[in-house]
């Protein structure tokens with residue numbers, strides 16, 4: 001019997017998860033359950049941070065937005081994500097953030113799994129937010145101000161209700177239709193958490209008295225969504241939307257008053273809220289908190305900021321989680337991404353054979 005690797009090399013097939021099947025999977029398993037699984041997967045991978053070959057993502061900037069490639073690998077799996085950020089896209093009928101990606105075997109380079117990552121990115125971003133907030137927010141946090149009520153917002157709200165015990169959602173968006181959509185989408189979930197969702201007339205009103213603040217706005221600008229005067233002792237700020245050069249959400253004064261935690265410092269210095277700060281402004285990489293090498297929240301009065309920009313490792317964890325879930329749910333398709341060759345050195349045989357069959361059809 002041939003060794004498994006020989007089989008893989010002889011009949012290479014790649015698993016594929018479409019956007020529709022990813023949505024089916026999440027609906028079937030339950031959004032909060034998927035968020036929980038991805039949160040634990042990311043936390044476990046942050047727990048072995050040293051195993052990964054890491055780099056800051058490469059970005060192609062334009063006036064309208066950014067397109068980024070995000071690779072990461074351990075000794076077994078290589079993962080990458082293609083993702084964009086184009087805040088004006090909704091006017092063209094496209095999401096602001098769209099993504100796809102792959103998992104490959106390090107030993108052979110064979111792409112094992114190709115997946116949609118638009119929905120998965122929203123899940124992994126919310127899971128990462130929840131992972132950070134579990135160690136950075138006060139344990140008695142019950143209210144979340146959610147500023148920016150677009151594509152990411154339902155996932156953020158559900159992660160914080162399901163994993164952190166949030167019971168009061170305080171919402172604001174400059175587009176009232178976005179807040180209305182968010183409230184409608186959350187309606188079926190609120191009773192199970194005994195939670196409420198209320199739209200406020202301004203960021204300031206929504207933030208006032210909140211235990212946790214998530215900013216997930218999209219604007220390619222040095223925006224100041226949260227001013228220093230809005231920040232209250234004990235608050236945790238989860239800054240999601242400032243995630244590329246020239247795009248921020250927090251006043252520098254907020255960062256100066258807070259202890260700031262980041263994913264991967266070399267990337268966040270360029271892309272995050274940190275881009276406003278001097279190069280020696282002190283931050284803590286969050287993996288150090290997960291591994292017990294640095295404290296998370298250390299007092300009830302402390303102000304904490306998670307300067308989230310999105311790191312490739314979170315996509316690695318999410319890709320592996322979704323692959324395993326989709327496999328057990330029977331939702332994977334198989335695609336022929338890599339040619340099947342009787343002689344792996346005879347790539348031309350494909351052209352020869354296809355040419356012959358086209359010629360015989362024409363005859």
Ligand SMILES: NC(=O)c1ccc[n+]([C@@H]2O[C@H](COP(=O)([O-])OP(=O)(O)OC[C@H]3O[C@@H](n4cnc5c(N)ncnc54)[C@H](O)[C@@H]3O)[C@@H](O)[C@H]2O)c1
Pocket residue numbers: 085087090096097121122125147148149150151152153172173174175178203216217218219223225239240241242243308309310311
């Ligand atoms: N950190 C990460 O890992 C990560 C992951 C995904 C998305 N993001 C970022 O999160 C942001 C939100 O993404 P999305 O997919 O929800 O985008 P989206 O376009 O669907 O929603 C953004 C919302 O922000 C609102 N908004 C814009 N300016 C505002 C302001 N000043 N005050 C209040 N609301 C405002 C818009 O009206 C819109 O409803 C984007 O900037 C995106 O790049 C970050």
